[in-house]
Amino acid sequence: MLANLSLKLFVRELRSGYLTSMLLSLVLAITIVSGISLFTDRLEKALSSETKEFLGGDLKFESNENAIKDSLKELNLNSSNFLEMAVFASMVISEEEMQLSSIKAVDKSYPLVGEVELKNESGTYKTRNNPPPGTLWLDERLKNLLFLEYGDVLYLGDAEFTFTATIVYEPDRGSTNFAFAPKTIMNIEDLGKTNIIQPGSRVEYNYLFTGSETEIGQIRTLLEKNKKKGDEIESLGEDSSSLGRATDRSENFFLLGGLIAVLLSACTVGISSQRFARRHISYVAILKTLGMQLNQIRSLYLLLFLYITLLTLSLGLSLGWFLQSNFISLMDSYFPTELPTPGFYPLYVTCLTVLICQFGFIFPHISKLLDISPMRVLRSDISFNQNILPMFFMGLMAFFLLLYIYTNQITLSLIIFSGVIVFSFIGIGFIYLMLGRSKLGLGAQDPVNLALSELRRRKLSNSFQIFAFTVAIGLSLITFSASKNLLGSWQNSIPEDSPNNFAINITKEDKDLMKPFLSEKGVEIKTFFPVANAKILRKDGQAEIDRNFNITWVEDLPDQNVVSAGNWFTEDEINGLSISSGISERYNLEIGEQIIIQMEDGAIETFIQSIRTVNWDNFSPNFFLIGHPSLFEKQTSTFITSFFIPKKDQKVASDLMREFRTVSIFSVEELIKQVREIINQVTKALNSILLLTCLSSIFLAFSALQDGFDQRRHQSAILRTLGATSGLVRTSSLIEFSILGLLSGILGSLMAHTGVYFIESKVFEVTPSFYPEIWVMGPIIGIGVVSGLCFYLVNGLMKQSPRDLLKLQT
Amino acid sequence: MILSTKKLRKEFPSGETSLVILDDISFNLEEGKSLAITGPSGSGKSTLLSLLAGLDTATSGDIILDGINLNNLNEEERAVIRKDKVGFVFQSFELLPSLTALENVMLPSELKSEEDPEKKGEYFLNRVGLSDRKGHYPNQLSGGEQQRVAIARAFACSAKILFADEPTGNLDPKNGKLISDLLFEVNSETDNALVVVTHDQELASKCDKKIQLKLGRIVD
Ligand SMILES: Nc1ncnc2c1ncn2[C@@H]1O[C@H](COP(=O)(O)OP(=O)(O)OP(=O)(O)O)[C@@H](O)[C@H]1O
Numbered sequence A: 001m002l003a004n005l006s007l008k009l010f011v012r013e014l015r016s017g018y019l020t021s022m023l024l025s026l027v028l029a030i031t032i033v034s035g036i037s038l039f040t041d042r043l044e045k046a047l048s049s050e051t052k053e054f055l056g057g058d059l060k061f062e063s064n065e066n067a068i069k070d071s072l073k074e075l076n077l078n079s080s081n082f083l084e085m086a087v088f089a090s091m092v093i094s095e096e097e098m099q100l101s102s103i104k105a106v107d108k109s110y111p112l113v114g115e116v117e118l119k120n121e122s123g124t125y126k127t128r129n130n131p132p133p134g135t136l137w138l139d140e141r142l143k144n145l146l147f148l149e150y151g152d153v154l155y156l157g158d159a160e161f162t163f164t165a166t167i168v169y170e171p172d173r174g175s176t177n178f179a180f181a182p183k184t185i186m187n188i189e190d191l192g193k194t195n196i197i198q199p200g201s202r203v204e205y206n207y208l209f210t211g212s213e214t215e216i217g218q219i220r221t222l223l224e225k226n227k228k229k230g231d232e233i234e235s236l237g238e239d240s241s242s243l244g245r246a247t248d249r250s251e252n253f254f255l256l257g258g259l260i261a262v263l264l265s266a267c268t269v270g271i272s273s274q275r276f277a278r279r280h281i282s283y284v285a286i287l288k289t290l291g292m293q294l295n296q297i298r299s300l301y302l303l304l305f306l307y308i309t310l311l312t313l314s315l316g317l318s319l320g321w322f323l324q325s326n327f328i329s330l331m332d333s334y335f336p337t338e339l340p341t342p343g344f345y346p347l348y349v350t351c352l353t354v355l356i357c358q359f360g361f362i363f364p365h366i367s368k369l370l371d372i373s374p375m376r377v378l379r380s381d382i383s384f385n386q387n388i389l390p391m392f393f394m395g396l397m398a399f400f401l402l403l404y405i406y407t408n409q410i411t412l413s414l415i416i417f418s419g420v421i422v423f424s425f426i427g428i429g430f431i432y433l434m435l436g437r438s439k440l441g442l443g444a445q446d447p448v449n450l451a452l453s454e455l456r457r458r459k460l461s462n463s464f465q466i467f468a469f470t471v472a473i474g475l476s477l478i479t480f481s482a483s484k485n486l487l488g489s490w491q492n493s494i495p496e497d498s499p500n501n502f503a504i505n506i507t508k509e510d511k512d513l514m515k516p517f518l519s520e521k522g523v524e525i526k527t528f529f530p531v532a533n534a535k536i537l538r539k540d541g542q543a544e545i546d547r548n549f550n551i552t553w554v555e556d557l558p559d560q561n562v563v564s565a566g567n568w569f570t571e572d573e574i575n576g577l578s579i580s581s582g583i584s585e586r587y588n589l590e591i592g593e594q595i596i597i598q599m600e601d602g603a604i605e606t607f608i609q610s611i612r613t614v615n616w617d618n619f620s621p622n623f624f625l626i627g628h629p630s631l632f633e634k635q636t637s638t639f640i641t642s643f644f645i646p647k648k649d650q651k652v653a654s655d656l657m658r659e660f661r662t663v664s665i666f667s668v669e670e671l672i673k674q675v676r677e678i679i680n681q682v683t684k685a686l687n688s689i690l691l692l693t694c695l696s697s698i699f700l701a702f703s704a705l706q707d708g709f710d711q712r713r714h715q716s717a718i719l720r721t722l723g724a725t726s727g728l729v730r731t732s733s734l735i736e737f738s739i740l741g742l743l744s745g746i747l748g749s750l751m752a753h754t755g756v757y758f759i760e761s762k763v764f765e766v767t768p769s770f771y772p773e774i775w776v777m778g779p780i781i782g783i784g785v786v787s788g789l790c791f792y793l794v795n796g797l798m799k800q801s802p803r804d805l806l807k808l809q810t
Numbered sequence B: 001m002i003l004s005t006k007k008l009r010k011e012f013p014s015g016e017t018s019l020v021i022l023d024d025i026s027f028n029l030e031e032g033k034s035l036a037i038t039g040p041s042g043s044g045k046s047t048l049l050s051l052l053a054g055l056d057t058a059t060s061g062d063i064i065l066d067g068i069n070l071n072n073l074n075e076e077e078r079a080v081i082r083k084d085k086v087g088f089v090f091q092s093f094e095l096l097p098s099l100t101a102l103e104n105v106m107l108p109s110e111l112k113s114e115e116d117p118e119k120k121g122e123y124f125l126n127r128v129g130l131s132d133r134k135g136h137y138p139n140q141l142s143g144g145e146q147q148r149v150a151i152a153r154a155f156a157c158s159a160k161i162l163f164a165d166e167p168t169g170n171l172d173p174k175n176g177k178l179i180s181d182l183l184f185e186v187n188s189e190t191d192n193a194l195v196v197v198t199h200d201q202e203l204a205s206k207c208d209k210k211i212q213l214k215l216g217r218i219v220d
């Protein structure tokens, strides 16, 4: 019987349209939350396998010697869990050409993870093996530079090889830097024959490991124990590649968007359930007078909300699945493998969110509804008991829980939570002060008077409305600025004319010829950076920094470098050294510290003059160490530069190569193109989240307005019965809501401003930027959206005759 | 002639067809006179009243109120007629809950942009004997008191004709009598015409003229 009745009630409620905004906002919240968490879940899984491929294994040991090999023997490692590789640079010589190449000599375990994709005359293929002894795999670029055909003979040091395949994709791209010469892969067994590695040669040995967490732990301990100065241990999760960081930040954004959408929907649900409860007062009172027991009525409403939950969950989850599969399809071409299927976490988060919304924002209203006295049937002005405190408390609790679930940080949640509370108090106090005391009478003489008196009269409900609008506007603006910041930082990292070609190994003579050569062809070179090898020693003798760095010397601070401590070179401060903040942190080098730079042509005594933050994501040469030219006059060096060759002038690159044979030139055009594409696709995903968040804001604004309009329906009917024209009612409502919208817009901007500042400085940990457009958008959106929705609602009221309106009331 | 109707007909759409609620209603009412409309529940009394008062539009036929044919007017123009010529008392009072008793009575004068709504409001509130309750909100007043406020508001309209739909319907007999007496008393002080829908025979008998509805038609 109850099931039947509740089902009928459910259908009736659905039909009446009163539940529409609650249902829509719930579905929207579930869609966003499940869509985002499904997407980020899969992305994270993919990225961790991606970074594993990028690193080449779970753990990597880098050393200038292969001494560690002996200590590794005690571990009895299975060869399929362990890879040795030597990385060095050398000339690759064909019958008629020679080119500098970055060479990777790998053993039979190569590749440890993933597959190598190769190409030969019969097409592309994948393999899990290393090159057979006596053969070489080369970059496509190298093949072209050396004018090679498959099967041609090549020389590397003293040994002769056959060129068998070009490398299309190699899993462990992390092992060498892109800003280096084109790549060659050889078998490590052939290394001896070449006689390239001599005492003192610059070679880096990489040892890669895979295994279970405990195995990796054991290996790590062993490595730590035998680690020498300059050796490095790298493992997963310490990845700082730009892809990793970009996705990290966009993931942060997605989570922020999800949280905001949930908070917005929670408010909407709260308002709609209050409205629901108000509408059901007589219904419950009548059921009670008809002798229905409280338990039965309770079950009736529980069932009703169970149906609502099931409906919204199934709709929301399907839409969420659709959303994430769209996001995935935007990006899946950038992942080498099928994306992994999602785990149960997204489902869990979604259901938990719905549950919290129910307990925090629906049940308090329903339990109040169930408290209604049957006397209400007799006196229509009996309403709820006025104690809203417990309800408020439940809502706040739920709000906090949601914050915690989505941020997973107790302090952060506390900060946001108290921020919102303080903010609302300030906002409500502000409204009370602004509106002042009401005068006698409704002020129905003219629309402006009427609007103002209405504003004063409904201070409390107006405060809540303004609060709802403010939250809607503020949170949307926060999402907007966050997406803008993210996109801006990406777009800045690759400007339209960012260099797409690098040239290294440029001699002084080449340098002087290259500039005119290129400028004749319309390509400008901004700077040639001298590059030399340097070691830094601390002057006080303790803890020598035994590591080779690339050093350059220039007068002007390179683009996208920002001095974060100390001063850049000025006319009378030219004796110091500028280091990157990463180096400063890693080796604990501070401003003013005395150091010795050891270089091929002698040592230079100097000090740390400034520390720079460097944007490593951009496509221009970046340096750890920069000095002033006057200090390095005597040093010999080669030069490195980057320049932009327009697509149509690609011939310039080959002319350049032909003219300057010893200079290595390579194009990063493809890489830039790919990064741009990724940014484009992520932008689409970002924008759809922004759009959905705005949509939930509109739902919130709409339900807040609708709630207010229920109370207005009666008033406007009486006013019109007494002869107020609909023009008067309409105009005064528009004025009233434009003022509410304006106030909320201003408060929303303030909220967004502080919120963005907080999020950028504390959560994203970037220098917070100022978004002046927030202050324009807030009030405009406030007035536009609120008065637009109001216009829609008032028009609905005006279509009905006053008689029908009064009838609806009673 | 303050009010006259000719062949008034009102239908409500009901699915494919339409329901005829009122049909062939014709009568006249002289200025300053009172008219009682009686009839069984559902016979169309409230519907007729709302047509007469310009709250709703008839399907066909004419309503001439103070020389103006309401059926030729749009909603905005009818609103002006209501403001200038018509006063209302409802069965369920229909006071604005957010306004005090005095403010409710001031409302018509405010809408007409009259000089001193407060003075007029206080006068009529005093006239219905509630000057000591002027600062109270409707939910602080009893049903009878609320209806007295509603009557004060109706007279504050300075209307030519006053419509009352079962003004005593929600009240006990004692209060009902008080209200109906008050209605006629104050009415006699003005030259208003009065149209009352009522089940109350005593109230009906006080009127100059009576019509009885049955199934949407006038019966004699
Ligand atoms: N908007 C409407 N749509 C359809 N039918 C309506 C509408 N309004 C009223 N009716 C019908 O018109 C008929 C007359 O209604 P009305 O309210 O005028 O009766 P009444 O004589 O005032 O009754 P009571 O004495 O009970 O108040 C009723 O049958 C009612 O169902």
Ligand SMILES: [Mg+2]
Pocket: B045, B046, B047
């Ligand atoms: Mg009636």
